Amino acid sequence: MSFLTLDHISHHYFSKKSYTKALENISFSVKDGEFVALLGPSGCGKSTLLSIIAGIIDHTAGNIYINKQPLHKSKLDIGYMLQQDYLFPWKNIIDNVLLGPKIRREDSIEAKKRAADLLNQVGLPGITESYPDSLSGGMRQRAALVRTLMTDPKILLLDEPFSALDYQTKLKLEDLVWDMLQKYQKTSVLVTHDIGEAIAMSDRLILMDANPGSIAKTFEVPLELRNEKPFLARRHPKYQLLFDKVWAELDKNEIHDLQPKVVEPSNDT
Amino acid sequence: MIHETDDQLHANYKQNLKREKQFVFSWQIVILISFFGIWELASRMYWVDPLIFSSPSEVGTVIISKFSDGSMLMHTQVTLFETVLGFLIGTFLGIMMATALWSSERFSNIMDPYLVIMNAMPKVALGPIIIVAMGPGYFSIITMGAIIAVVITTLVVYSAFREVDSNYVKVLKSFKATRSQIFKEAIFPAAIPAMISTLKVNVGLSWVGVVVGEFLVSNEGLGYLIVYGFQVFDFSLVMSSLILIAIFAALMYKVVERIEVFLMKRVG
Numbered sequence: 001m002s003f004l005t006l007d008h009i010s011h012h013y014f015s016k017k018s019y020t021k022a023l024e025n026i027s028f029s030v031k032d033g034e035f036v037a038l039l040g041p042s043g044c045g046k047s048t049l050l051s052i053i054a055g056i057i058d059h060t061a062g063n064i065y066i067n068k069q070p071l072h073k074s075k076l077d078i079g080y081m082l083q084q085d086y087l088f089p090w091k092n093i094i095d096n097v098l099l100g101p102k103i104r105r106e107d108s109i110e111a112k113k114r115a116a117d118l119l120n121q122v123g124l125p126g127i128t129e130s131y132p133d134s135l136s137g138g139m140r141q142r143a144a145l146v147r148t149l150m151t152d153p154k155i156l157l158l159d160e161p162f163s164a165l166d167y168q169t170k171l172k173l174e175d176l177v178w179d180m181l182q183k184y185q186k187t188s189v190l191v192t193h194d195i196g197e198a199i200a201m202s203d204r205l206i207l208m209d210a211n212p213g214s215i216a217k218t219f220e221v222p223l224e225l226r227n228e229k230p231f232l233a234r235r236h237p238k239y240q241l242l243f244d245k246v247w248a249e250l251d252k253n254e255i256h257d258l259q260p261k262v263v264e265p266s267n268d269t
Numbered sequence: 270m271i272h273e274t275d276d277q278l279h280a281n282y283k284q285n286l287k288r289e290k291q292f293v294f295s296w297q298i299v300i301l302i303s304f305f306g307i308w309e310l311a312s313r314m315y316w317v318d319p320l321i322f323s324s325p326s327e328v329g330t331v332i333i334s335k336f337s338d339g340s341m342l343m344h345t346q347v348t349l350f351e352t353v354l355g356f357l358i359g360t361f362l363g364i365m366m367a368t369a370l371w372s373s374e375r376f377s378n379i380m381d382p383y384l385v386i387m388n389a390m391p392k393v394a395l396g397p398i399i400i401v402a403m404g405p406g407y408f409s410i411i412t413m414g415a416i417i418a419v420v421i422t423t424l425v426v427y428s429a430f431r432e433v434d435s436n437y438v439k440v441l442k443s444f445k446a447t448r449s450q451i452f453k454e455a456i457f458p459a460a461i462p463a464m465i466s467t468l469k470v471n472v473g474l475s476w477v478g479v480v481v482g483e484f485l486v487s488n489e490g491l492g493y494l495i496v497y498g499f500q501v502f503d504f505s506l507v508m509s510s511l512i513l514i515a516i517f518a519a520l521m522y523k524v525v526e527r528i529e530v531f532l533m534k535r536v537g
Contacts, residue, residue: 080440086439104445151444
């Protein structure tokens with residue numbers, strides 16, 4: 001059953017003099033509980049695509065369906081994790097984590113219980129009163145994960161959530177996020193430029209091409225890798241095999257990715 | 270070579286810091302004393318006309334006598350009251366206007382040229398009109414103190430609102446927050462440091478507004494004393510008022526600075 005469907009999505013960035021086509025004819029669907037990674041060079045519009053799915057920016061053409069409903073009509077919650085934690089520095093951890101329920105005006109006692117439980121699960125017990133700036137990068141990103149999970153979103157959008165962390169922390173967090181997503185059976189879309197991360201975490205890889213952003217190729221991740229935690233998946237022999245295949249494909253596309261295409265409308269139109 | 274321990278090194282560092290501080294402070298005192306000393310001397314020796322430039326001893330006598338009969342206290346209180354109120358109202362209205370501008374991009378675009386004009390306009394030039402409109406009295410003077418601070422506050426705070434990292438807004442939008450929720454949870458708290466730093470600017474501006482207002486209309490306050498002293502050729506009174514204004518403006522600035530440090534610590 002497909003949970004999220006993108007049907008010929010295009011997006012343009014307009015300015016007075018010209019426009020840039022950021023995305024062109026993107027179509028794919030994500031099954032319930034599936035983990036899809038969007039992989040591509042910087043500037044291929046993958047983050048834009050994620051913002052479109054999150055409903056934060058409006059696409060200029062095409063249709064998106066979540067749970068068979070058009071995106072703008074859907075009342076379903078979407079969890080969004082960004083490159084950095086963006087915890088609000090003026091709020092302590094518990095207030096940061098309770099932001100979603102607060103916006104939705106939900107029962108605070110129950111939410112508090114849930115927050116404490118989730119913070120425990122990600123290994124952050126007893127820091128509810130601390131402020132973000134007293135925490136390490138990894139701890140902050142874990143708190144941000146809890147904030148995202150608090151509203152029990154049916155779909156999770158991860159926009160390079162590990163890119164600002166050091167390598168060790170990143171590997172640990174990959175495992176943690178993967179664990180939590182498995183446990184709560186979340187449908188997820190991960191955006192990354194890190195081939196290894198995409199292979200280790202996802203069930204399917206969608207390779208994107210730049211200028212304009214479009215789908216170049218799709219790779220299924222072998223079952224053996226899907227069922228392993230990211231850290232162990234990285235050591236699996238099949239991991240390297242897939243890595244090389246994706247690498248070769250990216251290499252092939254590199255040449256025409258160099259120049260961004262800015263379209264100047266001709267005068268006679 | 271003798272090796273010093275870590276504690277000794279730290280003690281040396283502290284010693285140097287203290288010495289530097291003492292040096293700076295003693296020079297500040299030297300400048301203060303020589304300013305008043307040379308002023309007194311120049312006046313006594315008739316290098317300058319004592320009738321116009323008065324002298325520190327004369328100014329001291331005036332201040333003491335006027336304070337002991339209570340009149341100076343009254344004038345000082347009036348001016349302080351007007352300045353503080355003008356400052357608070359100006360700051361508050363400025364923040365309100367910035368909020369209104371933020372709430373609608375279109376409204377802000379429409380208002381843009383008018384804000385430019387209001388900002389460029391020398392606000393004290395509006396003095397006579399304000400006085401005619403609001404009548405002579407505290408009201409007009411407080412308005413002068415407020416109006417001079419309000420436009421710049423609006424512009425500074427509005428630009429602070431716009432500079433808030435859009436990723437905070439993204440987080441809130443992913444929870445489907447409304448525009449007013451976005452303002453309350455992200456925009457306003459993130460702009461608090463900018464708002465606090467406008468306070469320091471506004472203090473100075475409110476003094477300008479109030480003193481000019483008192484020049485124009487009042488029969489009370491330090492600004493009035495300056496004009497009155499000028500009219501009756503009592504320059505000791507003018508100088509006394511000037512010195513009191515300098516002292517209180519500096520004190521108020523310091524108080525606001527303290528508040529700023531305190532608030533900044535709290536909002537981090």
